[in-house]
Amino acid sequence: MAPRVLISDKLSEAAVQIFRDRGIDVDFQPDLGKDKDKLLEVIGQYDGLAIRSATKVTEKVIAAADNLRVIGRAGIGVDNVDIPHASKKGIIVMNTPFGNMITTAEHAIAMMFAVARQIPEASASTHAGKWEKSRFMGVELTGKTLGVIGAGNIGGIVCTRAVGLRMKVVAYDPFLSEERATELGVEKVGLDALLARADFITLHVPLTEQTKNILSRENLAKTKKGVRIINCARGGLVDEQALADALKDGHVAGAAFDVFAEEPAKENPLFGLPNVVVTPHLGAATTEAQENVALQVAEQMADYLITGAVQNALNMPSVTAEEAKIMGPWIKLSGHLGNFIGQMTDEPIKAINILYDGAASQMNLSALTSAVVAGIMKAGNPDVNMVSAPVIAKERGIQISTTKQDQSGAFEGYIKVTVVTEKRERSIAGTVFSDGKPRFIQIKGINIDAEIGQHMLYTTNEDVPGIIGTLGTTMGSNGVNIANFTLGRSAAKGEAIALLYVDEEVPAKALDALKQTGMFRQVKTLQFEV
Numbered sequence: 001m002a003p004r005v006l007i008s009d010k011l012s013e014a015a016v017q018i019f020r021d022r023g024i025d026v027d028f029q030p031d032l033g034k035d036k037d038k039l040l041e042v043i044g045q046y047d048g049l050a051i052r053s054a055t056k057v058t059e060k061v062i063a064a065a066d067n068l069r070v071i072g073r074a075g076i077g078v079d080n081v082d083i084p085h086a087s088k089k090g091i092i093v094m095n096t097p098f099g100n101m102i103t104t105a106e107h108a109i110a111m112m113f114a115v116a117r118q119i120p121e122a123s124a125s126t127h128a129g130k131w132e133k134s135r136f137m138g139v140e141l142t143g144k145t146l147g148v149i150g151a152g153n154i155g156g157i158v159c160t161r162a163v164g165l166r167m168k169v170v171a172y173d174p175f176l177s178e179e180r181a182t183e184l185g186v187e188k189v190g191l192d193a194l195l196a197r198a199d200f201i202t203l204h205v206p207l208t209e210q211t212k213n214i215l216s217r218e219n220l221a222k223t224k225k226g227v228r229i230i231n232c233a234r235g236g237l238v239d240e241q242a243l244a245d246a247l248k249d250g251h252v253a254g255a256a257f258d259v260f261a262e263e264p265a266k267e268n269p270l271f272g273l274p275n276v277v278v279t280p281h282l283g284a285a286t287t288e289a290q291e292n293v294a295l296q297v298a299e300q301m302a303d304y305l306i307t308g309a310v311q312n313a314l315n316m317p318s319v320t321a322e323e324a325k326i327m328g329p330w331i332k333l334s335g336h337l338g339n340f341i342g343q344m345t346d347e348p349i350k351a352i353n354i355l356y357d358g359a360a361s362q363m364n365l366s367a368l369t370s371a372v373v374a375g376i377m378k379a380g381n382p383d384v385n386m387v388s389a390p391v392i393a394k395e396r397g398i399q400i401s402t403t404k405q406d407q408s409g410a411f412e413g414y415i416k417v418t419v420v421t422e423k424r425e426r427s428i429a430g431t432v433f434s435d436g437k438p439r440f441i442q443i444k445g446i447n448i449d450a451e452i453g454q455h456m457l458y459t460t461n462e463d464v465p466g467i468i469g470t471l472g473t474t475m476g477s478n479g480v481n482i483a484n485f486t487l488g489r490s491a492a493k494g495e496a497i498a499l500l501y502v503d504e505e506v507p508a509k510a511l512d513a514l515k516q517t518g519m520f521r522q523v524k525t526l527q528f529e530v
Contacts, residue, residue, distance in 0.1 A: 003069075003305040005048035008033035008055045011074060011294040015050075018298035022306055024048075040064050048072065048301050057081040062089055070094060070304050072297040075284060076383060078314060087315040094300050094312050097383065098153065098391075099293035100284035105157035107283045108202050108232040109165075111256035114277045115228050116141055116200075118254075121275065139199075142166045147198030149191070149214065150233070151176045151184065152381065152392060155204030159184045170194050173205075175380055177348045178422075179397035188348070195222040200230065206381050207234040217242035225251055232258040232283045244269035247276065258283050314385050327363050330415070333430050333438035334368045336452050336528055337417045338375020340428050340440070343526050344458075345379075351399040351420040352376065355429075359413030361404035369402055372417055414441060440486075446497055448488040453501035456526040461519055463489045463496040470517055471498060478510035 002025045007016065010030040019026040027046070032038055033055030043049065044066045051057065052074050062068070062085045071081055073095040086093050114120060117138035125132050146162045148155050151173040162169050169186040172194045181188040191214075194201070201223070205211045215229065215238040223229075229252060231238055240261055246252040247270075254275035260268055263281060270276050284290070296312075303309040310316055354372055356365060367386070374389035384392060393400060407413065416429035429442035440450040444460075457475075461467055468487070475482055484501035506525050514523045 003047040004045060005050060005301065005305070006032070006043070006046040007050045008039060009050075009052035009074075010054075011050060011052070011298070012291050014291070015074075015294035015298040018295065019302055022302040024302055024305060036061075043068065048305055050074065050297055050301060051080070053077065053080055055080065057086070059085045062086055062091065065089070065091065070301055072301040074290075074293040074297040075100065083315055092304065092310060092316050093314045094297065094304075094310075095314060095385075096293040096296040096300070097312060097385070099296050100286075100289040101153045101157060103286045103289035104232060104283040105154050105161065106286075107258060107279075108154075108158050108204070108230055109161050111230050111232060111258065111277055111279070112141065112146075112200055112202065112228070115230065115254040115256040115275060118275055120277050141200075144168070144199040145170060145197050147172070147194040147201040148186070149173075149194065149201065149203045150205035151181075151186065151396075152204065153395070154233075155202075156180075156184055156395065158202060158204060159186050167200075170197055173348075174346050175349060175377070175396055175398075177350055177397040180395065183397065191219070192222060195219055196224060198224065198227060200228045202230040203233045203237050205233060205237065206383055207236045208380070208382060210380070212236055213239045215239065215243070217245075220246050220252070223252070226253045228252070228254040228256070230256045232256075235260040235263060241269045244273060247273050312385065327367060329432045329436045329438060330360060330363060330368060331371045333432055334371035334415060335375040335378075336438055336440075337415060337428050337430050338372040339378055339528060340375075340443075340526065341417060341419045341426055342376035342379030344426060344524065345376075345419060345421065347421045347423060349376070349396075349398050349419055349421055351401065352393070353418040353420065354400075354402045355416040355418075356402065356404050357409070357414045357416070358405075358407030358411065360415050360431075361406070361413065365402055365404070368415065369400065372415075373400065376419065411441070416442070440499065443488070443497055443499070444495070446488040446490050446495070448486050448497070448499060450486040450499045451484045451501055452528055452530060453483060454528055454530050455502050455505050456528065457498075457500040457502060457506050458522070458524045458526055459498045459514070459520045460522040461496055461498075462521075463491075463493050464519070467496065467498065467519060470514070470519060471500065474510055474513050475500070475502065475506070478507055478513070480504060480506055480510060 002023055004025045005019055007028045016028050043061055043064050047067055048070045050072045059082050068091050070092045076095055076097045078095055081093055083093050118136045122136040145168045148159055148171040151171040159169050163185040170189045171186045172191045176188050217239050220242050256277040258279045259281055300311045370386040370390055373393050374384055374386045377384040377389045411431045414429050414431040418425055418427040430440045432438050438452055481503040482500055483503055486499045489496035511523055514520055
């Protein structure tokens with residue numbers, strides 16, 4: 001029997017035809033996604049579900065989807081899909097991460113022009129029969145300095161377009177290498193330097209704990225007087241009230257926003273202010289982008305349903321079904337190794353070197369390597385997956401190398417990841433025990449045996465008495481229960497490390513208390529998807 005696919009949002013006829021041409025029974029009901037009850041009633045009949053943003057694939061929908069094997073999102077954002085529950089039920093969730101990059105970048109450039117020349121206000125004034133030529137005095141882009149926060153896929157395109165406009169471009173991105181910066185024609189700088197120098201600032205980063213309010217009231221105060229700020233990335237990257245205050249007092253000359261902390265944005269501190277251009281999240285809203293992502297998701301879903309090939313999956317590696325049975329725990333380990341280093345590294349990465357020993361060296365190294373790289377990149381960009389991560393790493397000039405060797409120690413196999421930056425090398429190794437659980441077995445060359453949990457605390461210190469007591473007492477006094485406590489040292493009275501698996505996230509006051517003891521060189525919380 002041919003696979004059945006439901007398209008519950010508006011996709012192009014060309015995308016529908018792709019399914020038909022591949023022998024898939026497609027049911028095109030573009031308004032069904034808005035009817036939650038009807039979707040619940042019929043979802044159990046289908047092997048695939050193709051959506052945009054209108055359809056909400058909730059836990060209830062997934063529970064009713066008895067035959068569903070794949071969900072395809074035409075676009076990058078999957079906030080409307082309950083991925084954890086889809087994963088538990090064995091449903092693959094795919095997206096199309098590269099389909100709207102150019103469109104979003106072009107929108108940012110268009111918004112920059114609009115705020116530089118006050119085009120929306122001038123247009124409204126002229127429509128009203130006024131002729132206020134002297135009121136709308138703009139500024140040229142040529143020769144101005146553009147500060148780009150986030151020089152990944154979309155930010156990189158903005159950089160090249162701005163260089164073409166004869167702007168000076170400075171970029172802040174912890175993962176941007178000098179080689180990639182040279183290729184883009186931009187200068188890599190720290191955030192404070194960017195804030196002080198930029199005439200225009202445009203943001204192109206995901207919303208994470210590290211990037212939330214990256215343009216805070218404090219950082220806005222560090223900007224050059226007369227700066228203009230563009231945000232076509234994510235709401236929440238800018239303190240909107242602080243920006244409104246800076247616009248009112250004249251420190252900021254203008255702003256152009258396509259995204260807001262709360263959407264749909266019916267009210268906002270920026271609304272109604274002069275020289276503020278706002279659009280309703282139109283970054284990906286072009287005919288070309290919508291067509292591209294629709295065609296891509298149809299091709300990806302058809303490939304999976306017909307041949308089993310997996311592309312751009314957010315919750316499954318690109319491996320065959322046979323490989324997945326053996327490699328599952330090793331892929332999880334690879335992601336944890338990468339994610340550990342990604343969370344520990346806040347400077348540009350030049351190279352990622354991966355050693356596969358023993359049993360690990362006989363597996364699908366492409367999938368394992370992708371999992372490592374994705375783990376590293378996820379620390380700065382949670383939208384990265386195993387397919388997109390190597391592409392992003394290549395674009396950023398990161399060299400990836402792998403080495404295979406026969407079994408060389410007590411373990412049947414292990415993986416060791418080393419990241420090289422301009423300042424240092426950082427390494428970690430891990431293995432999978434017979435119970436199928438990944439373990440960290442070495443950090444910075446120091447042997448350990450650490451179980452991996454969702455919430456962890458990592459410390460480094462000189463090997464002196466009192467460390468265990470201090471850690472235990474501090475965690476206890478702050479209500480944090482320790483599930484697993486691992487220690488390691490290079491030599492007696494040498495460098496030592498501790499890795500704690502705790503039941504809940506360690507509060508900031510506990511971290512401050514540890515730092516204030518003066519006993520620790522480094523105190524860092526870590527989070528893992530387990």
